[in-house]
Amino acid sequence: MDRLGSVRALLLLCAAAAVHGKPTLRKERVIHDPELFRQAHEDNKSFQYDHEAFLGKDEAKTFDQLTPEESKDRLGKIVDRIDGDADGYITTAELNAWIKRVQKRYVYENVAKVWTDYDLDKDNKISWDEYKQATYGYYLSNPEEFEEARDQFSFKKMLPRDERRFQTADLNGDLAADREEFTSFLHPEEFEHMRDIVVLETLEDIDRNGDGHVDEDEYIADMFAHEDGGPEPDWVKTEREQFSDFRDLNKDGKMDQDEIRHWIMPQDYDHAQAEARHLVYESDQDKDQKLTKEEILENWNMFVGSQATNYGEDLTRNHDEL
Numbered sequence: 287m288d289r290l291g292s293v294r295a296l297l298l299l300c301a302a303a304a305v306h307g308k309p310t311l312r313k314e315r316v317i318h319d320p321e322l323f324r325q326a327h328e329d330n331k332s333f334q335y336d337h338e339a340f341l342g343k344d345e346a347k348t349f350d351q352l353t354p355e356e357s358k359d360r361l362g363k364i365v366d367r368i369d370g371d372a373d374g375y376i377t378t379a380e381l382n383a384w385i386k387r388v389q390k391r392y393v394y395e396n397v398a399k400v401w402t403d404y405d406l407d408k409d410n411k412i413s414w415d416e417y418k419q420a421t422y423g424y425y426l427s428n429p430e431e432f433e434e435a436r437d438q439f440s441f442k443k444m445l446p447r448d449e450r451r452f453q454t455a456d457l458n459g460d461l462a463a464d465r466e467e468f469t470s471f472l473h474p475e476e477f478e479h480m481r482d483i484v485v486l487e488t489l490e491d492i493d494r495n496g497d498g499h500v501d502e503d504e505y506i507a508d509m510f511a512h513e514d515g516g517p518e519p520d521w522v523k524t525e526r527e528q529f530s531d532f533r534d535l536n537k538d539g540k541m542d543q544d545e546i547r548h549w550i551m552p553q554d555y556d557h558a559q560a561e562a563r564h565l566v567y568e569s570d571q572d573k574d575q576k577l578t579k580e581e582i583l584e585n586w587n588m589f590v591g592s593q594a595t596n597y598g599e600d601l602t603r604n605h606d607e608l
Contacts, residue, residue, distance in 0.1 A: 346591075376582065378575070379562075381561075404468075502529045509525060569584070
């Protein structure tokens with residue numbers, strides 16, 4: 287959903303893909319809390335999902351560089367912040383609130399990193415013209431290259447689509463986005479008033495025949511591309527069953543916008559809540575359904591982790607092998 291990559295970067299990425307052949311991949315469109323990665327909890331006990339959910343992706347990388355002692359020390363300070371009522375216990379609700387806060391922080395930090403790239407006149411607002419110039423200016427001033435890019439990568443759709451999204455984010459209609467409006471433009475999945483745009487863009491991405499619906503073949507084609515005409519993997523067959531059983535709610539053989547909304551914005555599952563419950567369940571030694579600081583520190587590697595010891599072991603192993 288992020289619009290942070292420039293067109294030039296996309297060209298380089300697509301050119302690289304062309305060299306290595308078209309990858310077969312499954313796209314993930316279901317919207318969860320930001321940066322809660324779309325993966326199951328890992329069976330190998332690396333706890334990477336938990337670390338990124340609890341700390342945020344960037345902070346999890348920082349903790350990876352700490353020694354176990356440093357990691358535990360910082361975790362203890364975080365626990366004190368999570369314990370909002372200072373009663374010495376961390377409840378599922380407190381963990382849930384913390385995880386949501388961490389993920390929301392990522393969104394705003396992400397916007398802060400790119401704000402100056404778009405606020406060209408430094409008036410603390412980003413106009414549509416500023417965004418268009420920063421993102422598309424090179425190609426608009428070099429129409430021959432832009433025409434080639436349009437033919438190959440459908441960039442002719444990106445500019446009007448961005449303009450439509452920008453206008454939706456621009457709540458006061460002044461064609462200039464403040465921080466909150468620009469955040470909703472870059473991360474529309476996080477704002478209720480932007481979710482119709484997310485649904486519409488998803489439909490436009492997948493609806494290959496332009497009939498305003500997504501049929502089963504279009505749904506599958508968005509996730510999987512046949513390389514050699516061979517049999518479909520088992521997971522694709524499962525997705526076809528998912529389409530029939532759970533996506534096509536009115537059983538007319540296709541998804542309309544309401545059904546797409548139900549698919550990509552499920553209302554019956556809260557990933558932050560699920561992660562909070564998971565962390566409590568795994569660390570609650572006395573089974574009182576809440577955690578003490580001691581219980582969290584005892585299971586510190588699930589919450590934050592550290593790779594410093596592993597780095598040392600790897601260095602020793604490599605030295606011995608040499």
